[in-house]
Amino acid sequence: xxxxxxxxxxxxxxxxxxxxxxxxxxxxxxxxxxxxxxxxxxxxxxxxxxxxxxxxxxxxxxxxxxxxxxxxxxxxxxxxxxxxxxxxxxxxxxxxxxxxxxxxxxxxxxxxxxxxxxxxxxxxxxxxxxxxxxxxxxxxxxxxxxxxxxxxxxxxxxxxxxxxxxxxxxxxxxxxxxxxxxxxxxxxxxxxxxxxxxxxxxxxxxxxxxxxxxxxxxxxxxxxxxxxxxx
Numbered sequence: 025x026x027x028x029x030x031x032x033x034x035x036x037x038x039x040x041x042x043x044x045x046x047x048x049x050x051x052x053x054x055x056x057x058x059x060x061x062x063x064x065x066x067x068x069x070x071x072x073x074x075x076x077x078x079x080x081x082x083x084x085x086x087x088x089x090x091x092x093x094x095x096x097x098x099x100x101x102x103x104x105x106x107x108x109x110x111x112x113x114x115x116x117x118x119x120x121x122x123x124x125x126x127x128x129x130x131x132x133x134x135x136x137x138x139x140x141x142x143x144x145x146x147x148x149x150x151x152x153x154x155x156x157x158x159x160x161x162x163x164x165x166x167x168x169x170x171x172x173x174x175x176x177x178x179x180x181x182x183x184x185x186x187x188x189x190x191x192x193x194x195x196x197x198x199x200x201x202x203x204x205x206x207x208x209x210x211x212x213x214x215x216x217x218x219x220x221x222x223x224x225x226x227x228x229x230x231x232x233x234x235x236x237x238x239x240x241x242x243x244x245x246x247x248x249x250x251x252x253x254x255x
Contacts, residue, residue, distance in 0.1 A: 049161060083165075094176045224243055
């Protein structure tokens with residue numbers, strides 16, 4: 025897969041990432057409908073407003089552009105990947121990516137709630153107090169650009185293993201969908217274990233959409249606990 029990505033030209037890479045990110049959006053739509061059938065606690069899949077669809081599509085396009093920018097940085101040697109990582113390096117790099125991105129996103133999220141930025145951009149995401157999976161993609165284009173750029177910049181700081189990058193991207197998607205699905209997809213015992221391990225459960229972000237002064241973390245509750253913004 026890595027060799028195949030390296031061999032593509034720019035036009036092929038653009039097409040690939042647009043299709044990939046569009047597929048992720050379609051997958052989220054399908055997951056929402058399936059969840060509504062399988063889980064009694066899942067909210068019904070109600071129609072989205074036109075504005076929400078336009079924002080979701082813009083997020084797909086921006087994520088695609090960020091992906092292409094990352095590919096260009098990789099091809100130019102600004103972004104290095106470890107293609108021969110040991111199991112220890114893969115686990116280490118995954119943990120480093122999760123904690124680094126979680127801290128950086130916590131800071132960005134706090135900034136997004138500053139009065140001047142919130143009224144300009146972030147309020148769009150919080151129009152949906154009752155979250156659903158598709159609200160993960162409903163955000164101001166500037167926020168999508170900021171979050172995506174942060175990811176690419178983080179990757180340039182160290183030669184992370186390609187496996188860790190893939191694992192992180194899967195975790196990021198899962199946490200994002202779970203945090204916006206409107207119910208807990210986990211069994212009761214796991215919903216109790218996750219907070220004890222400082223891992224952010226879905227209810228953690230649900231509460232943030234209802235009370236915007238708490239629970240700013242994405243993957244963990246560590247930074248909220250240290251900053252006393254955890255509820």
